[in-house]
Amino acid sequence: MNLPDYVEARKRTKQKLAIEHYSNDVKEIGKGKTYHIKTYGCQMNEHDSENIKAMLEELGFTNNDDYLTSDLVLLNTCSIRENAHNKAFGMLGRLKHLKEKNPNLIVGLCGCMAQEEGVVKEILEKYKWVNFVFGTHNLHRLPYILKEAVEKNTSEIEVFSKEGNIVEGIPVKRDSKYKAFVNIIYGCDKFCTYCIVPFTRGGQRSRLKEDIIKEVEGLVKDGYMEVTLLGQNVNAYGKDLDLGYGMEELLEEVSKTNIPRIRFVTSHPWDFTDKMIEVISKYKNIMPAIHLPVQSGSNRILKLMGRRYTKEDYLTLFNKMKERIPNVSISTDIIVGFPGETEEDFLETLDLVNKCKFDNAFTFIYSKRENTAAARLQDDTSEEEKEERLYRLNEVVNKYFLENNQKLVGKVVPVLVEGVSDKKNELYGYTDTNKLINFMGAESYIGKIVNVKITSAKTWSLDGELDEG
Ligand code: 5AD
Ligand code: SF4
Numbered sequence: 281m282n283l284p285d286y287v288e289a290r291k292r293t294k295q296k297l298a299i300e301h302y303s304n305d306v307k308e309i310g311k312g313k314t315y316h317i318k319t320y321g322c323q324m325n326e327h328d329s330e331n332i333k334a335m336l337e338e339l340g341f342t343n344n345d346d347y348l349t350s351d352l353v354l355l356n357t358c359s360i361r362e363n364a365h366n367k368a369f370g371m372l373g374r375l376k377h378l379k380e381k382n383p384n385l386i387v388g389l390c391g392c393m394a395q396e397e398g399v400v401k402e403i404l405e406k407y408k409w410v411n412f413v414f415g416t417h418n419l420h421r422l423p424y425i426l427k428e429a430v431e432k433n434t435s436e437i438e439v440f441s442k443e444g445n446i447v448e449g450i451p452v453k454r455d456s457k458y459k460a461f462v463n464i465i466y467g468c469d470k471f472c473t474y475c476i477v478p479f480t481r482g483g484q485r486s487r488l489k490e491d492i493i494k495e496v497e498g499l500v501k502d503g504y505m506e507v508t509l510l511g512q513n514v515n516a517y518g519k520d521l522d523l524g525y526g527m528e529e530l531l532e533e534v535s536k537t538n539i540p541r542i543r544f545v546t547s548h549p550w551d552f553t554d555k556m557i558e559v560i561s562k563y564k565n566i567m568p569a570i571h572l573p574v575q576s577g578s579n580r581i582l583k584l585m586g587r588r589y590t591k592e593d594y595l596t597l598f599n600k601m602k603e604r605i606p607n608v609s610i611s612t613d614i615i616v617g618f619p620g621e622t623e624e625d626f627l628e629t630l631d632l633v634n635k636c637k638f639d640n641a642f643t644f645i646y647s648k649r650e651n652t653a654a655a656r657l658q659d660d661t662s663e664e665e666k667e668e669r670l671y672r673l674n675e676v677v678n679k680y681f682l683e684n685n686q687k688l689v690g691k692v693v694p695v696l697v698e699g700v701s702d703k704k705n706e707l708y709g710y711t712d713t714n715k716l717i718n719f720m721g722a723e724s725y726i727g728k729i730v731n732v733k734i735t736s737a738k739t740w741s742l743d744g745e746l747d748e749g
């Protein structure tokens with residue numbers, strides 16, 4: 281049994297990591313059995329689930345969309361806020377009943393929650409029937425962990441507190457035939473005081489440029505139209521490698537693979553260089569859509585959050601992007617109710633939103649996370665007040681989403697068509713600036729980039745018609 285340990289998880293060493301290659305000699309333990317994965321949280325988790333699916337299928341398991349009739353149910357969990365926790369524990373509650381009826385059911389838990397000391401302790405005490413738990417640093421060991429759990433019928437807990445080597449060659453079963461996630465950097469060394477990610481995902485580790493390019497070239501060959509380069513903080517790409525290249529060079533080289541669309545998430549304002557802005561504006565296949573979390577507009581709160589920039593720094597960067605990248609859309613993340621946030625601090629955030637008029641914003645109430653620095657700060661603001669701030673913030677951000685969308689009416693934009701929308705029998709896709717759009721058209725357009733004229737705007741989506749002219 282390997283349990284998570286926060287003292288270890290916090291450590292950052294300068295030690296050079298080696299590259300390992302995935303290998304698996306466990307075979308057929310899933311033959312005739314089905315699996316179901318529930319994925320919570322961010323794109324990084326979604327992509328990990330794509331790896332997990334491929335590893336399970338290599339073992340003979342087949343996918344089952346219904347967890348109630350599956351032989352194996354795996355929860356790929358998220359730690360970012362309390363409600364993500366609650367969802368996973370709620371699901372474990374339901375699985376307990378299922379397991380009482382069907383003792384052969386195999387239940388596993390992985391992802392960020394598996395890296396939390398408190399969570400694993402709770403599983404050991406109250407959810408002893410969970411068959412296996414593994415963390416974010418040993419995804420590639422799934423076949424072996426599962427084999428032990430199945431054959432010995434024990435509870436296998438294998439969580440490494442510290443990141444290991446970078447493992448290349450883990451198989452992947454992608455959810456889309458047109459859009460793909462590609463990891464470029466794992467972990468985070470920023471230690472923003474509210475954030476649990478540096479503990480659950482470990483230290484910053486970049487993949488080698490050659491491995492990334494090889495993966496993207498493979499995607500081009502397979503007909504993929506879009507790649508999203510993933511990292512907790514993509515702008516820090518390469519800083520740990522000492523090889524003399526960073527995100528700027530990586531973006532240029534990915535651009536030269538001629539994949540039609542490149543996106544990247546998430547960017548920390550701290551590492552966003554002028555050269556990055558130049559590269560984004562220079563290459564046509566790098567999409568003019570940047571996710572640039574600000575978190576707060578108050579300098580006092582930004583300092584307490586450990587964000588390393590001021591409201592003014594953020595605005596300078598924001599304006600530079602708007603000036604230099606034609607047609608750019610900028611989205612953000614905002615937290616309200618950070619410990620000690622006053623009404624004045626909150627008004628600073630509203631002021632920043634009024635200046636930036638974001639194209640999209642994900643807004644959250646601060647959630648206290650185990651072992652983070654902010655968890656030790658005094659928090660006097662009531663839950664009602666925090667909810668009221670979130671409500672007021674959402675009113676303002678939503679107003680700008682609609683206003684920005686309305687400005688697009690009449691314009692013709694390129695859209696990557698992804699499928700048929702559930703509701704209206706229309707096609708749907710995303711514009712270059714990452715806006716959802718619905719329009720009538722033949723299914724043969726799915727997987728292609730077409731021009732669509734925007735005919736009307738809503739807060740969270742656009743309507744349009746094909747522009748074949
Ligand atoms: N509470 C609320 N929101 C958080 N985020 C990260 N940690 C917390 C927390 N403890 C938000 C940040 C981040 C996004 C992914 O989630 O806004 O950018
Ligand atoms: Fe968390 Fe800050 Fe790292 Fe983002 S940059 S993952 S908010 S510590």
